[in-house]
Amino acid sequence: MKKGKKLYEGKAKIIYATTDKSLVIQYFKDDATAFNNQKKTTIEGKGVLNNRISEHILSNLSQIGIKNHLVKRLNMREQIIKLVEIIPIEFIVRNVATGSITKRLGIEDGTILKEPLIEYCLKDDKLGDPLIAEEHIYAFDWATKKEIEKVKKMILRINDFMIGMFRGVGIKLIDFKLEFGRFKSNGKSEVILADEISPDTCRLWDSITDKKLDKDRFRKDLGDLIPAYTEVAKRLGILHEQSNVSAVNITKLSSVKRKRK
């Protein structure tokens, strides 16, 4: 299977065609953006860590029966995924109130929610991904009721699984963003989990200290983003506990390997 032309470039990833029509390559960039692209930078090694962390989480989700787009990781920055038609909704799942909800509704930061709260945002950068009601999804045919019912069931299982997975390694899953897509095969369309799950798309706090181990380090100028993402990867058992290999070193190693070929 060969890598083809660029199909789409987003803020943190690029999608390339392959010789197999149903598969594409997802490339993780080092670019970091926040506040709808108003704040941007490049953080060397971020893409490498997100590729590994997302692969780990999505393959674990597969094992509990959550169908998703991941086929396999190809290398440090790329994975083969199933080509889907993305549902234009960002599904935000909150266990603890922080971030935009605290400002929007005046809720105290850190309030533990009685039940997971699902919010819907229209995926449209030009409009700044506005919050919408579930009814808007049906009014404008962004997805069917059947699709959203299925997505909601998947979200609650994903949330339960991820809360447990992170709790086991001393991390609180505060909130996260998911995207789903329609995978079409044999004339049928099936909704599956897509995009990525990584510290770029989750809020992750250390269970004891509440230290932020996610993209809020960039959003809030806290610094040390790579050490935080590396810590998440190490705790999940993706990078060896005793290894001091930073993502930056990993990037360098991979480029050395490429040059030698």
Ligand code: TMP
């Ligand atoms: P928020 O508090 O800014 O609405 O973010 C909620 C969660 O969704 C948080 O884990 C960050 C994630 N998120 C994204 O992954 N992409 C986005 O564009 C936004 C706004 C949030």
